[in-house]
Amino acid sequence: MTPTATPPPSDNRPRSPVWAAIATALSGEIASGHYSPGDKLPTEAQLATRFGVNRHTVRHALARLAEDGLVHARRGAGVFVSAAPLDYPIGRRTRFHQNLSAAGQLPGRAHLHIETRPCDQREAQALGLSEGTLVHVCEGLSLAGAVPLALFRSVFPAARFSNLPQRLAELASVTQALAAEGLADYTRASTRIVAKTATAMQANLLHIAQGAPLLRTDAINQDATGVPVEYGRTWFSGDRVTLSVTPDEIDR
Amino acid sequence: MTPTATPPPSDNRPRSPVWAAIATALSGEIASGHYSPGDKLPTEAQLATRFGVNRHTVRHALARLAEDGLVHARRGAGVFVSAAPLDYPIGRRTRFHQNLSAAGQLPGRAHLHIETRPCDQREAQALGLSEGTLVHVCEGLSLAGAVPLALFRSVFPAARFSNLPQRLAELASVTQALAAEGLADYTRASTRIVAKTATAMQANLLHIAQGAPLLRTDAINQDATGVPVEYGRTWFSGDRVTLSVTPDEIDR
DNA sequence: GATGAGAACTTATCTATACAACTAGACAAA
DNA sequence: TTTGTCTAGTTGTATAGATAAGTTCTCATC
Numbered sequence: 001m002t003p004t005a006t007p008p009p010s011d012n013r014p015r016s017p018v019w020a021a022i023a024t025a026l027s028g029e030i031a032s033g034h035y036s037p038g039d040k041l042p043t044e045a046q047l048a049t050r051f052g053v054n055r056h057t058v059r060h061a062l063a064r065l066a067e068d069g070l071v072h073a074r075r076g077a078g079v080f081v082s083a084a085p086l087d088y089p090i091g092r093r094t095r096f097h098q099n100l101s102a103a104g105q106l107p108g109r110a111h112l113h114i115e116t117r118p119c120d121q122r123e124a125q126a127l128g129l130s131e132g133t134l135v136h137v138c139e140g141l142s143l144a145g146a147v148p149l150a151l152f153r154s155v156f157p158a159a160r161f162s163n164l165p166q167r168l169a170e171l172a173s174v175t176q177a178l179a180a181e182g183l184a185d186y187t188r189a190s191t192r193i194v195a196k197t198a199t200a201m202q203a204n205l206l207h208i209a210q211g212a213p214l215l216r217t218d219a220i221n222q223d224a225t226g227v228p229v230e231y232g233r234t235w236f237s238g239d240r241v242t243l244s245v246t247p248d249e250i251d252r
Numbered sequence: 253m254t255p256t257a258t259p260p261p262s263d264n265r266p267r268s269p270v271w272a273a274i275a276t277a278l279s280g281e282i283a284s285g286h287y288s289p290g291d292k293l294p295t296e297a298q299l300a301t302r303f304g305v306n307r308h309t310v311r312h313a314l315a316r317l318a319e320d321g322l323v324h325a326r327r328g329a330g331v332f333v334s335a336a337p338l339d340y341p342i343g344r345r346t347r348f349h350q351n352l353s354a355a356g357q358l359p360g361r362a363h364l365h366i367e368t369r370p371c372d373q374r375e376a377q378a379l380g381l382s383e384g385t386l387v388h389v390c391e392g393l394s395l396a397g398a399v400p401l402a403l404f405r406s407v408f409p410a411a412r413f414s415n416l417p418q419r420l421a422e423l424a425s426v427t428q429a430l431a432a433e434g435l436a437d438y439t440r441a442s443t444r445i446v447a448k449t450a451t452a453m454q455a456n457l458l459h460i461a462q463g464a465p466l467l468r469t470d471a472i473n474q475d476a477t478g479v480p481v482e483y484g485r486t487w488f489s490g491d492r493v494t495l496s497v498t499p500d501e502i503d504r
Numbered sequence: 505g506a507t508g509a510g511a512a513c514t515t516a517t518c519t520a521t522a523c524a525a526c527t528a529g530a531c532a533a534a
Numbered sequence: 535t536t537t538g539t540c541t542a543g544t545t546g547t548a549t550a551g552a553t554a555a556g557t558t559c560t561c562a563t564c
Contacts (some may be wrong), residue, residue, distance in 0.1 A: 017516080017517060017518090017531050018517080018518075019517080019518090033449040043543080043544060043545085044543080044544075045543095052520045053518075053519085054518060054520070055488065055519095056517095056518075056519075056520090057517080057519080057521095059520090059545090059546090060517085067542080072543060072544080073528080073544095073546085074526085074544090075525065075526050075527080075544075075545045075546060076526030076527035076528080076543080076544055076545060077526080077528075077544070077545080078527090078544065078545095079544095079545080080545095097508070115555095117447040122320075142517060149375070167377070187314075191495075192494045192495070193445060193467065193494065194321075194465075194490055194493075194494050194495075194537070195447045195448075195465035195466055195467040195488070195490025196447075196490065197463070197464070197465045204476050211449070211463055212449070213447035213448050213449045213465050213490075214447055214465070215445065215446070215467075236447070238446060238447025238448060269546080269547060269548090270547080270548075271547080271548085289537050295513080295514060295515085296514075296515070297513095297514085305548075305549085306548060306549045306550070308548075308549075308550085309547080309548060309549080310549090311515090313517090314548085325514095325515060325516085326514090326515075326556085327514070327515045327516060327555065327557080328513080328514055328515060328555070328556030328557035328558080329513095329515080329556075329557050329558075330513095330514065330515080330557090331514095331515080376564080383562095452540090472505070500508095
């Protein structure tokens, strides 16, 4: 077989794999507004042609974007943009905080994206659903004044909270939104904490350096009867946030 | 194309992908102890033969396991069981050895340095001493089997535990050493958690990459009357440890 | 014993192909 | 209008093979 394209000139190897470059290119186009949330990306075949690679290489890139929550695929339909990372790599035009103020967002909390989609396996397990069940997904930023403190992604069972997306958009907190949907109270069932380093997208949103340390918490909230109502994953900026645990609160 | 089958949604096929079944099988074997943390899994080729599938199908399964943090691959070396993120509950009676033993790990401890010196301001505040008071300082490495889990530095008031350095060197755990010094019981007063990245020295001691994420906990233990007896700072390898908290105090 | 070259092995990436599963729209029939 | 069916298009899964890049061990050499 003759290698048709991209013969590395043997001088220096591209340190990053092709799929990573494609992922970067696509996320940049999403960030720049070339594709908007809800838009359908070109088909995998078209992207493969455009980048001059095999379809599987494109799929690898799309898988990475999906892992970061930027896109999601629907079999038979296409790949759709989930959320736009504001001001991606070195964009110096868009001003995130100004956008927030202009959009009239409440200080302390900014929603990047709210959508309803089938859940994946992990979300299904956390919420006690079967894979593919519809869930509401809310992604956003927690702020302290002008400083972003954390990224969060909350997942709720859609069947139980039919109007939750609207509530979340209107109200200031998850608690209020759930209350408006008839859930008076809920409790934290479990919290797990791990340390991760920031991806490029996370670093940009949190205004920290790529590779900076993050505290990631995985939490499950449940109602009074023990049924999971929210699966939340939060990335805290490692140097701006300290999680504090004291026994009094534990025993409560 | 000829209509081959099922125009109506008749026969319900248990359509779970082969790679998912393989991932489930492997994670089950890890969970059951068939493979222990640090162990090397069979090579991708061997697994492909065993399950009767192509190597890429095995890779898909392994990718899922890696995403969940169960395994990690090293190019050229193999795929290894990632000391399955050891869940480390934090509560009033947090005990390193108990946590590990409960997780089926063999707790270990390697002392790097034990000394007695005047305390600095931070240590004085944590222990309720005045700056310059003599303290015992014990630095070391916590192990699960042969895998380094964490670096620690424990600071004790020297006046109260005169022979503690010797006890620490002889005995296997802090709990035992304090008991030998007359302290029957102690409880966790507070725990603060932050994320950091590993310095070169820390990375070397923990066998991780420089810049890898760390969970740093600052803990104060106190006796039954509320007097601080230990100020401990621990750096957990972010890949190998999960801190688990029960309260609903982790605010978002 | 220490060192370095090299072989054997292993994972990572990329290409190519085929089919299955699912979607959305067109279109005919009731 | 409504319903059912078909079809073209799209993503998901699986197979197969090739090459690159990193690891580990052996062994000859100094």
